[in-house]
Amino acid sequence: MRTTVGIIGAGPAGLLLARLLHNAGIESVVLESRDRAYVERRQRAGILEQGTADVLRAAGAGARMDREGLRHDGIELRFDRRRHRVDFPALTGGRSVMVYAQTEVCKDLIALQLAEGGPLLFEAEALAVEDAGTDAPRVRFRHEGREDVLECEYVVGCDGFWGVARKAVPAELVQVFERTYPFGWLGILADVPPSHDELVYARHDRGFALLSMRSPSVSRLYLQVPDGTDAEAWSDEAIWDELERRFETADDWRLERGPITQKSVTPMRSYVHEPMRHGRLFLAGDAAHIVPPTGAKGLNLAVGDVVTFARALAHRQKTGSPELLDAYSDTCLRRIWQAERFSYDMTTLLHRAPGATGFEDRIQLARLDRIASSRAAETDLAEGYTGFPFG
Numbered sequence: 001m002r003t004t005v006g007i008i009g010a011g012p013a014g015l016l017l018a019r020l021l022h023n024a025g026i027e028s029v030v031l032e033s034r035d036r037a038y039v040e041r042r043q044r045a046g047i048l049e050q051g052t053a054d055v056l057r058a059a060g061a062g063a064r065m066d067r068e069g070l071r072h073d074g075i076e077l078r079f080d081r082r083r084h085r086v087d088f089p090a091l092t093g094g095r096s097v098m099v100y101a102q103t104e105v106c107k108d109l110i111a112l113q114l115a116e117g118g119p120l121l122f123e124a125e126a127l128a129v130e131d132a133g134t135d136a137p138r139v140r141f142r143h144e145g146r147e148d149v150l151e152c153e154y155v156v157g158c159d160g161f162w163g164v165a166r167k168a169v170p171a172e173l174v175q176v177f178e179r180t181y182p183f184g185w186l187g188i189l190a191d192v193p194p195s196h197d198e199l200v201y202a203r204h205d206r207g208f209a210l211l212s213m214r215s216p217s218v219s220r221l222y223l224q225v226p227d228g229t230d231a232e233a234w235s236d237e238a239i240w241d242e243l244e245r246r247f248e249t250a251d252d253w254r255l256e257r258g259p260i261t262q263k264s265v266t267p268m269r270s271y272v273h274e275p276m277r278h279g280r281l282f283l284a285g286d287a288a289h290i291v292p293p294t295g296a297k298g299l300n301l302a303v304g305d306v307v308t309f310a311r312a313l314a315h316r317q318k319t320g321s322p323e324l325l326d327a328y329s330d331t332c333l334r335r336i337w338q339a340e341r342f343s344y345d346m347t348t349l350l351h352r353a354p355g356a357t358g359f360e361d362r363i364q365l366a367r368l369d370r371i372a373s374s375r376a377a378e379t380d381l382a383e384g385y386t387g388f389p390f391g
Contacts, residue, residue: 192258
């Protein structure tokens with residue numbers, strides 16, 4: 001097989017890139033190791049920044065999002081039994097976020113790709129990226145029981161942290177920056193309407209908690225737990241009891257309970273791989289960077305990467321200049337490091353580290369009180385949460 005851009009991975013980044021390239025008149029082939037059903041039910045992110053929602057609309061993939069997604073104009077911070085709402089539009093000139101699950105984004109983009117775009121091969125396992133440093137990179141892959149080769153002008157690795165794309169960058173060229181946190185998130189899906197109409201981020205002496213949602217009838221909630229926790233060690237009743245404690249307020253707000261349909265534990269880490277380009281190979285999304293989920297940045301960073309690549313390649317096709325492609329890594333990394341900084345700040349603001357001292361507790365409360373009492377501090381949070389501009 002031969003194409004202009006070989007895309008490894010049919011998560012939201014790979015699928016959106018294929019759509020952007022299609023709209024620009026550039027051929028691509030998408031290789032996805034899993035089957036379609038798996039991709040369309042894989043639970044991940046659910047918060048779309050303003051810029052991400054705008055890109056989906058411009059790409060022709062925003063109609064169902066606008067019908068069924070939940071626009072949120074703020075979040076609530078809880079600490080010391082207090083409640084403080086951060087008003088995004090008032091602080092950012094009208095920006096907001098959209099609650100719309102990654103599974104739904106993938107369903108929309110898959111439908112468009114199969115109806116209008118180039119080949120999208122499910123159960124096509126990428127085995128290696130070869131000749132990445134040349135003008136003719138290749139992706140060796142296995143599909144329908146046999147090995148094949150996809151010959152490309154460019155390869156974009158959207159295949160996640162465990163994928164093969166990053167391995168094609170020579171080790172001597174790589175710098176890795178990472179931090180592992182000593183706690184994780186116990187997350188649940190529950191068949192109960194959300195107990196608040198916006199996300200609630202709670203800092204408590206017993207640990208962090210987050211109230212989120214997937215729809216008007218399905219709640220998504222999280223508890224900070226020690227690293228290595230087994231989700232099944234927590235009974236449903238114990239989870240609801242602990243959530244009630246951590247969301248406690250001085251008023252009459254109450255947490256509604258319902259049947260828990262799914263529970264899992266997510267580890268917390270920060271990771272950046274530099275550079276994000278080697279020759280004609282470009283890395284995007286989790287293949288190049290990971291953020292703790294506190295700032296809701298993972299999916300949105302991946303969108304920024306593929307938008308940057310699509311713009312750069314369209315510029316190359318139109319003008320003959322490789323300038324924007326050459327700048328891909330640096331352009332993406334400026335935004336990535338701001339998102340890493342924001343996610344780190346949100347994580348250390350709201351989670352209680354094991355063995356934290358009274359001094360550290362008071363510093364957290366002082367930081368939260370500063371956000372609640374200073375428009376400048378509140379604006380910085382709102383700007384970061386609603387999204388940094390694409391390069």
